[in-house]
Amino acid sequence: MADLWMPGATRLDIGDHAPCDGGPAKCVPHITWDLNATAATPQDLVPYENLRRFFTGVGKGLAPHLLWNPFTGAVTQFVPATSRSKSLADKPGGTRTNRAGSVVLQIEALFFPYARVGKEVYPRLVDTPCTGWPEILDWVRSWGVPDRWPNGRPESCSRDEGTWETQAGWYPHKAVPENDHDDPLTWPAFTIAKPPAATKCLEPYPGENFFMNGAAPAFGRRSSVFTRMGERLVARGCGRYRVGPGPVLGQADVDSYEAWQREYNAAHHKGWSGSALRWPPGRETWDALEVPKA
Known part of the structure; x- marks a missing residue:
């Protein structure tokens, strides 16, 4: 995305x-x-x-x-x-x-x-x-x-x-219809497509247990994964952080990821509801987020 x-x-x-x-x-x-x-x-x-x-x-x-x-x-x-x-x-x-x-x-x-x-x-x-x-x-x-x-x-x-x-x-x-301006007069040419980039090195889905402490989010758990996850959430326009993100899992991470789940659900017409839009991250939305590997 x-x-x-x-x-x-x-x-x-x-x-x-x-x-x-x-x-x-x-x-x-x-x-x-x-x-x-x-x-x-x-x-x-x-x-x-x-x-x-x-x-x-x-x-x-x-x-x-x-x-x-x-x-x-x-x-x-x-x-x-x-x-x-x-x-x-x-x-x-x-x-x-x-x-x-x-x-x-x-x-x-x-x-x-x-x-x-x-x-x-x-x-x-x-x-x-x-x-x-x-x-x-x-x-x-x-x-x-x-x-x-x-x-x-x-x-x-x-x-x-x-x-x-x-x-x-x-x-x-x-x-453009309904417009009468003469700009932009000129515009740069479309550049030649870049050669295929090297395969992205992404953080694999760490599994549901990584994000949970029993039935509750694993608040207080420390990992650079949370920092990199949060940075991608901000880039996607879903960040809900006042400070951070990371490296300690907190409520802002949960709020940001749930915003990403809602956006992904709407953009891809998944029809998800209820627990499917709540923490913890699932494999599909995690893979789509493209969290870089350290």
């Missing part, structure tokens, strides 16, 4: 989560376009922190999933992948643009044409270093968004609502 929060991104959860409607998985790229510069009058790039403050403050109602600085690779995430964000215009009636898919991931690149950084001027987004793009692409792929532009690349795209409603892929802001 993909990570709700992109690994390596700074997490600034603004709340206001709401589900998507289901359907083809999509990603919509934008540029922030903070200033109108030209080749004759370039302007300094707006500080990244300004946009972070905007999307957590007065611009909260326009926040995307990710804010990306293509010059440094910095990424901030404001809502989890399965929540809609609000960077698209959504008129009453018709397609609910921000929700029209199993996910509708939205990425704002910190950029405007003829942005100046130091002594260099960058006419197009693709002229920047695009630092961090491979990591973003990997995360978007993990949510089932294919490497294709159904309505065309940003340089030349259409706004076909039938395609939008039925086909998964990447849609420039300009190509």
